[in-house]
Amino acid sequence: xxxxxxxxxxxxxxxxxxxxxxSPDVRLADVxxxxxxxxxxxxxxxxxxxxxxxxxxxxxxxxxxxDMAAVLEPHVSARDGADL
Amino acid sequence: xxxxxRRGPIPELRALKRAGLGTDPGRVRALIAELTDxxxxxxxxxLVGGAKxxxxxxxxxxxxxxxxxxxxxxxxxxxxxxxxxxxAREGVAAATRAAGFDQWQLEVLTGAPELGDLEPRVVxxxxxxxxVLSAVADxxxxxLxxxxxxxxxxxxxxxxxxxRGTLGGTVVLNTVPLSPLARARxxxxxxxxxxxxxxxxxxxDILALAADHASVVVVDTAGxxxxxxxxxxxxxxxxxxxxxxxxxxxYAEELTRVARAELGLARKCLVLDLDNTLWGGVVGDxxxxxxxVGGAYPGSAFSELQGLARDLGRQGVILAVSSKNDxxxxxxxxxxxxxxxxxxxxxxxxxxxxxxxxxxxxxLARELNIGTDxxxxxxxxxAERELMRHALPEVTVxxxxxxxxxxxxxxxxxxxxDLLRLTREDRGRADMYRAQTGREQLRAGSDNxxxxxxxxxxxxxxEPLDELxxxxxxxxxxxxxxxxxxxxxxxxxxxxxITGRGGGFYAARLSDRFGDNGLIAALAxxxxxxxxxxxxxxxxxxxxxxxxVEHAIVGSVLRAALRHGASAVTASFTRTDRNAKFAGFxxxxxxxxxxxxxxxxxxxxxxxxxxxxxxxxxAWITITRGEEIIDAL
Numbered sequence: 001x002x003x004x005x006x007x008x009x010x011x012x013x014x015x016x017x018x019x020x021x022x023s024p025d026v027r028l029a030d031v032x033x034x035x036x037x038x039x040x041x042x043x044x045x046x047x048x049x050x051x052x053x054x055x056x057x058x059x060x061x062x063x064x065x066x067d068m069a070a071v072l073e074p075h076v077s078a079r080d081g082a083d084l
Numbered sequence: 085x086x087x088x089x090r091r092g093p094i095p096e097l098r099a100l101k102r103a104g105l106g107t108d109p110g111r112v113r114a115l116i117a118e119l120t121d122x123x124x125x126x127x128x129x130x131l132v133g134g135a136k137x138x139x140x141x142x143x144x145x146x147x148x149x150x151x152x153x154x155x156x157x158x159x160x161x162x163x164x165x166x167x168x169x170x171x172a173r174e175g176v177a178a179a180t181r182a183a184g185f186d187q188w189q190l191e192v193l194t195g196a197p198e199l200g201d202l203e204p205r206v207v208x209x210x211x212x213x214x215x216v217l218s219a220v221a222d223x224x225x226x227x228l229x230x231x232x233x234x235x236x237x238x239x240x241x242x243x244x245x246x247x248r249g250t251l252g253g254t255v256v257l258n259t260v261p262l263s264p265l266a267r268a269r270x271x272x273x274x275x276x277x278x279x280x281x282x283x284x285x286x287x288x289d290i291l292a293l294a295a296d297h298a299s300v301v302v303v304d305t306a307g308x309x310x311x312x313x314x315x316x317x318x319x320x321x322x323x324x325x326x327x328x329x330x331x332x333x334x335y336a337e338e339l340t341r342v343a344r345a346e347l348g349l350a351r352k353c354l355v356l357d358l359d360n361t362l363w364g365g366v367v368g369d370x371x372x373x374x375x376x377v378g379g380a381y382p383g384s385a386f387s388e389l390q391g392l393a394r395d396l397g398r399q400g401v402i403l404a405v406s407s408k409n410d411x412x413x414x415x416x417x418x419x420x421x422x423x424x425x426x427x428x429x430x431x432x433x434x435x436x437x438x439x440x441x442x443x444x445x446x447x448l449a450r451e452l453n454i455g456t457d458x459x460x461x462x463x464x465x466x467a468e469r470e471l472m473r474h475a476l477p478e479v480t481v482x483x484x485x486x487x488x489x490x491x492x493x494x495x496x497x498x499x500x501x502d503l504l505r506l507t508r509e510d511r512g513r514a515d516m517y518r519a520q521t522g523r524e525q526l527r528a529g530s531d532n533x534x535x536x537x538x539x540x541x542x543x544x545x546x547e548p549l550d551e552l553x554x555x556x557x558x559x560x561x562x563x564x565x566x567x568x569x570x571x572x573x574x575x576x577x578x579x580x581x582i583t584g585r586g587g588g589f590y591a592a593r594l595s596d597r598f599g600d601n602g603l604i605a606a607l608a609x610x611x612x613x614x615x616x617x618x619x620x621x622x623x624x625x626x627x628x629x630x631x632x633v634e635h636a637i638v639g640s641v642l643r644a645a646l647r648h649g650a651s652a653v654t655a656s657f658t659r660t661d662r663n664a665k666f667a668g669f670x671x672x673x674x675x676x677x678x679x680x681x682x683x684x685x686x687x688x689x690x691x692x693x694x695x696x697x698x699x700x701x702x703a704w705i706t707i708t709r710g711e712e713i714i715d716a717l
Binding site for chain 1: 090094095098101121123126127130131161162318319322323329
């Protein structure tokens with residue numbers, strides 16, 4: 001699964017927002033319900049999905065969904081590799 | 085990929101939420117039941133916990149409601165949604181609210197500004213070790229630590245008392261886990277042991293609060309089913325969390341059981357399979373000698389489950405068997421196998437037949453007069469479990485592991501028979517229900533009604549109102565709707581006033597060969613005109629309908645009136661929306677209708693018995709104390 005898909009899927013599920021509106025350039029601050037508590041939920045959820053600890057500082061700095069996906073990228077690739 | 089294309093409980097719950105949770109509340113419960121991860125449970129709780137979703141679930145008619153307040157000494161954001169989800173799975177819609185971070189003391193001290201108007205039924209106060217240790221200036225000074233620990237439970241008791249005053253409800257406290265770092269900062273084992281000793285004594289004192297305060301429940305966190313206790317170190321620092329998601333989930337499940345018990349939703353009856361559930365092997369194929377129970381594994385695993393069932397039974401859980409077997413061989417195995425832990429008397433019913441098990445479970449529920457949602461179905465066969473879930477989704481069906489060694493714990497965890505406090509009635513309940521099924525079977529086996537009534541060997545005993553029975557008499561007048569001949573409900577004050585003016589109140593107790601039915605009827609006698617006695621009202625519990633008990637009671641009154649020289653006995657029947665089937669009672673008992681026109685218009689019919697010929701008493705009821713205990717008015 002691509003990192004952008006994973007990011008938008010988890011944000012959509014946890015904040016219960018429409019996934020179709022979640023393109024990589026969407027600002028996280030503009031996602032309905034996005035706050036510090038939900039940001040942490042997304043972080044922990046993503047870490048569980050990937051089975052790896054993410055770079056918290058980079059995750060915190062992410063402003064768009066695309067930024068967030070970039071934080072996931074190394075782990076998503078590693079997993080795809082492992083799946084083969 | 086859009087949400088609708090994805091599978092899994094969370095996307096499906098989201099879709100259901102958009103369609104309206106009320107459209108399929110059963111599916112909501114089933115989807116949540118599929119969730120195994122704490123984070124998913126939290127996500128589900130956030131999906132179904134909104135005010136609108138709660139309303140949709142309760143308006144569907146199949147959900148109960150509760151309200152839960154949360155206080156804590158750490159960040160517990162995931163906890164309320166986890167509880168909401170776990171309760172939704174159990175058919176309860178919970179409104180929740182949490183006090184701010186570490187506000188547990190201040191919130192109560194200031195009169196509960198955040199939580200007060202929720203009017204919670206359950207108040208959860210989840211404490212971590214900072215609640216205790218933050219007040220210790222030097223964590224290495226063990227004397228200070230010991231003093232703090234020694235006083236903490238009393239402080240908590242005071243807090244719980246204040247909390248009960250401001251918020252009300254059942255307060256749920258916990259034994260406080262000691263975090264790894266609090267131990268590890270002591271370098272010597274003697275110091276760590278001293279710390280742990282003080283800590284365990286504190287937790288022991290906290291546990292003792294449950295015994296002293298009726299509205300306090302203490303969750304022993306050491307007994308929670310969780311692989312981890314402390315939060316992930318990063319989450320401790322970033323978010324102020326003290327507990328891991330797994331710990332919070334296990335605590336949420338415990339709180340769910342408390343909230344259910346508080347609502348009176350404890351399940352009442354365990355229906356157990358026989359082959360490969362209560363014993364190993366198939367008795368129909370292997371014979372009574374070939375089944376495995378007792379001794380070494382795997383027999384020991386079946387004994388363990390039987391032992392659990394027996395102990396639940398001793399605490400009032402009704403036990404029954406539903407098995408695909410020939411009845412003779414099933415009964416033979418149960419009664420004769422030397423390693424059986426459960427005895428035949430422990431089981432209210434053994435349904436060994438070839439009918440679909442949902443039919444047996446539904447019929448048992450009917451006979452016991454409890455809802456199917458109070459039944460738990462225990463069966464090793466996945467196909468039987470699936471059939472039950474499909475046919476009767478409200479029945480609790482614990483998932484059973486493949487290996488019997490896990491049966492007992494699986495059933496113990498999933499049965500949902502938890503009570504806040506065991507009463508004497510709970511302990512005696514199994515006997516009462518056993519008697520009830522015995523009566524049903526006797527009726528089914530009798531070829532005529534009179535034969536059945538004789539075989540019941542009923543004994544009726546009248547008693548005057550006294551201190552011991554007055555609460556039950558008031559309760560009978562208040563609760564009885566069907567056999568309630570005038571609709572008059574005498575309260576304690578009215579009873580005192582009437583007896584002060586020469587009236588009399590009596591109660592009736594009925595027992596039979598299956599046991600004691602307890603106090604089942606109450607009647608009010610008032611001095612009437614011209615030396616007559618007037619029956620103010622008779623009420624009788626529906627448990628003893630169709631046994632002519634009412635005729636034995638009124639017959640005794642007529643005989644007593646005659647004995648004391650009364651001129652007549654008068655009575656009346658006032659139609660209510662529930663008592664129509666007893667409109668003909670007084671004429672049947674030999675009374676003549678004397679309704680005047682005024683009475684006819686307000687629906688009250690008057691009756692008169694001249695006492696020339698009291699009716700015969702029912703031959704199948706032995707009256708052990710009757711007319712002779714009724715005093716002159």
